[in-house]
Amino acid sequence: MEKREIKIALTGNPNVGKTTLFNALTGSRQHVGNWPGVTVEKKSGRISYKEYDIEVIDLPGTYSLTAYSMDEIVARDFIIEEKPDLVIQVVDASNLERNLYLTTQLMELGSQMLIVLNMCDIAEERGDRIYIDKMQELLATPVITTVATQKKGICDLLDKVIEQKQIEQHHGHEIGYGNEIEEKILEIEKVLSEDETRDKRYPLRWVSIRLLEGDSNVRQKISDSPVYERAMAIIDSIDQEEYEAEIADKRYLAINTVFPQMCTRANDTLTKSDMIDRVLTNKYLGIPIFLALMWGAFELTFAFATPFMDMIDIAATWFADYVSSSLHPDWLASLVGDGIIGGVGAVLVFVPNIFILFFLLSLLEGSGYLARAAFIMDKLMYKIGMHGKSFIPMLMGFGCNVPAIMAARSIEDDKDRLITILIVPFVSCGARLPIYVLFAGTFFGRQAGTVIFAMYILGILIAIISAKLLRGTVVKGKPAPFIMELPPYRVPTFKTSVIHMWDNGFMYIKKAGSIILVGVVVIWIMASFPWGVEYGSEASYVGSLGHAVEPLLKPLGFDWKISVALIFGLVAKEIVVASMGVLYGAGDNSEALSERLLADPGITALSSLSLMAFSLLYMPCVATVGVIKKETGSWKWTMFAIIYGVLVAWITAFIIYQGGRLLGY
């Protein structure tokens, strides 16, 4: 039998559990986190339920349909333009009142609606009482209760979706705005309706209200209309700001009338979240505690991973040794042993670090501390000319810069957002971690954890200084004030953290098997030719390439081999480590890479420090460059990011290396 199609959209305030619900419905693994603004793009998934094929779309969270930030526009446009069969507003049951504002706006859009009361466990635990029947009656919308994290209420929801699909027509409640405003609404509606070519997907009443509220996005959408001038004349005849305030007031009034009838809240109590926040956001203690926790995290990433790395290293070394002694002819043995296993193996050794890093990052996101970190940094950030919210993409950048740059979409102000996009690449991502672990581990022994921590701090410092520079020069202006909801602290679910760790860690492994493998083979070929040269010697192609750029990098303490590694590292930073593996792979394979590095007089502790700093800063990887282009929509800013990065890296490494030499190291 042909299955029937239903398209439903999940919308609602940020951090109410839309994505959790989406994952529960469709079995996907989209990113969930305990802070507002996790989802920035719409995602879709499917489920088969009974005789229906249901397409579910997860939208970014929005407080209103006013569309101040990019992710809000995504959500709004989707609901209006794609006209899903059913718009599901996911509501945080423990925070019902605030969520109702969006409800009032959604109703005006005229789509068929369904309300999902999520997080019922929290509301219940706190002792709130919500009267569902009354709520359905007052809002004229069906209400379903769920606990998305425990997959409770999913079947009820699906049944209701199907039931709603069968009721074809519906009538929603609308808010009355009082005579004066209603008259204007009617007036505008009348003018607009004369335009036969108008986009019928937009309800007239809604467009009129939005125009009265001064929505520039809607204004632009009707700007081609022949009646545009006349509609604008009406808008210009009123005090628009007063109308905007009045309309919002009327909405709140409506909420205040219905809310007490459908919910009694337990007293505002001193919750554990309040207790924790009292300390963690304390004026004096907040930042030291944040730094201490970060240091602890990096100590763990390095020190706890070491034995596991050693195990992989032992296995890889043994394997390379075995392969090169048993494969024939010699060139094949060298390709597989020195090249592939030496290079890819050098990258795979760091899988334990990457896993721990992503596990800790997901604890950071899931606990709710991430939003606090932004909050405690806001004051400092504001002084520098940055928005407090920018701190969230920066911390996310510890994992990977690509999603971090996309996370900047939740920043409303365009300039704040641009600055954030430009500085996030300085934040040290997981791909750079292997470089530090390799060199710090080799040259700094027990201090390695601290050296690595210092690299992360360096990245953040450079990011912050750059923000200050940009604010003073190319992106002038003041950051917008910080408004952000602090979510309650939660104990992160182990399952989410493990999934997050696994998905991201696995991506690292996949990268090692694809792009890094290709890179490694290219390097090996260049190291083996022209025909007859000694493998990896200065006479080979890599040798010539290295020598060509060496003069530029010599002042930073890098010889030709490191120069080659850095060139290939432009593609993906892991390749820096991989190519060290290939280039130092010649000869006896039984020695670990770090021992060979130690034995090379060309690299000292000081030049390794300079190298770590340079690789941290010198240029975002290809994927990051791509996303910068996509998000800024401008080649100019993309080129700027690249050139600026290389310059900063060169100067920083120069200061470290030459400064260190002056100090006698």
Added chain:
Amino acid sequence: MVIKGDSVNEMPDTRIPMIFSIITGTLYIFLGLLQLSSGIGRILLGPDVQIPLTNILFIPADIIGAFVLLLIGTVFIYGVMEMRNGIYEGVSYAYVGILIALIFASIYILVSTGNMLEAYLLKNEDFVDWTLLSDMRPGIYLAALPLIAFIKWKDMFDPTPETGVLKL
């Protein structure tokens, strides 16, 4: 933050958390200072210098670790100051102090577990002298106090839903 309650008298007595915080906070700060001087002494005077007590108290010459100890101590003492001034929410500091102390103890123990694997499983040459006591440090043994408090007071930090008052 709104605390519903008719009078100050309804607020629970904070004496016990206060005494606990004074003792724990002082210990953390004292050992933090010792560890700091040990770390600085090592840098300024060379590796042979011994600050008194550092040996028997398992104090490593680790400056960052010293700051962590001092920080935990400060959190406890900060709470004492609030509680002494009659601000009942000062217990929050005892609660968070306990949590942070436990977090860092777990980090140290995990790191130590890693070293144990190196020493006994992988038989790494760098770890031939390693024993279970090599990684002992104040950050681990001092956490015994917060741990006991955490277990004993698990429910204490759960505010009653009706009143928002802690069951002290």
